[in-house]
Amino acid sequence: MEEDIKYLKKYLHPDISLEDAIKRLENGEPVQYIVGDVNFYGNTIKVNKNVLIPRRETEELVEKTYNYIKKYLPNANKALDLCTGSGCIAIALKKLLPNLNIDASDISKDALEVTQQNVDLNNTDIRIIQSDLFNNIDNKYDVIISNPPYIKEDEEIMDIVKNNEPHLALYAKDNGLYFYKKIIQEMSKYLNKEFIVSFEIGESQGYDIINIVKEYYPEAKVLLEQDMQHLDRFIFIINTQSE
Numbered sequence: 001m002e003e004d005i006k007y008l009k010k011y012l013h014p015d016i017s018l019e020d021a022i023k024r025l026e027n028g029e030p031v032q033y034i035v036g037d038v039n040f041y042g043n044t045i046k047v048n049k050n051v052l053i054p055r056r057e058t059e060e061l062v063e064k065t066y067n068y069i070k071k072y073l074p075n076a077n078k079a080l081d082l083c084t085g086s087g088c089i090a091i092a093l094k095k096l097l098p099n100l101n102i103d104a105s106d107i108s109k110d111a112l113e114v115t116q117q118n119v120d121l122n123n124t125d126i127r128i129i130q131s132d133l134f135n136n137i138d139n140k141y142d143v144i145i146s147n148p149p150y151i152k153e154d155e156e157i158m159d160i161v162k163n164n165e166p167h168l169a170l171y172a173k174d175n176g177l178y179f180y181k182k183i184i185q186e187m188s189k190y191l192n193k194e195f196i197v198s199f200e201i202g203e204s205q206g207y208d209i210i211n212i213v214k215e216y217y218p219e220a221k222v223l224l225e226q227d228m229q230h231l232d233r234f235i236f237i238i239n240t241q242s243e
């Protein structure tokens, strides 16, 4: 709580009184929703109850994906940020690779209102598409990046998360694997011949996801990587000619 109050003092917008903000904090609201924005990879990203609060690990997902694009697919032209929420991933990647054409999609109309605000706020040219996974997607991409919902429906999570962040952004059927399975099963139609797919994942899901990938893409290079806390957190599927 003390840390959060310090954060409020530093970042609270002048139109909200500190007293009201502290009451909201005491009622269990995350400090980021009270302030209304967060810093994600150097970009200001607006957040409200309709979008997940961007996490540190997701900054790592962006950074690692950027490095793999530079290494394995430097001429990549089109990318899709699937399950974009606030748009934090798409915006950060666009700032790193201004020549990459990026589409950002989400099923939630309310979330996409926030995506649009963030795209405008950060002066980025990103196409926003409302879509249940690939249903309204009609392009082919060199890169697909996604941080889909991955919490198991019966998993215990912190009250502050469960009581505030959109459940549509958190939970996934099938032991948390529903979105990975569906994306991996369907993505071939939306990928060019050479591609990079990168996922943020739950810490216990790595080997299950590798097995799904191997079933559909036996030839692709699949990398399971850890976050800064040494937890399995990312999967990269790399299907390019360069070694």
Ligand SMILES: C[S@@+](CC[C@H](N)C(=O)[O-])C[C@H]1O[C@@H](n2cnc3c(N)ncnc32)[C@H](O)[C@@H]1O
Binding pocket: 051, 052, 053, 054, 055, 058, 082, 083, 084, 085, 086, 087, 088, 089, 105, 106, 107, 108, 111, 131, 132, 133, 147, 148, 149, 150, 168, 169, 170
């Ligand atoms: C874990 S959040 C990720 C948000 C953001 N990309 C980030 O990393 O902070 C997952 C997002 O998936 C969206 N989502 C849930 N079901 C979906 C579906 N069937 N198709 C597309 N997006 C979906 C949610 O609305 C939510 O914005």
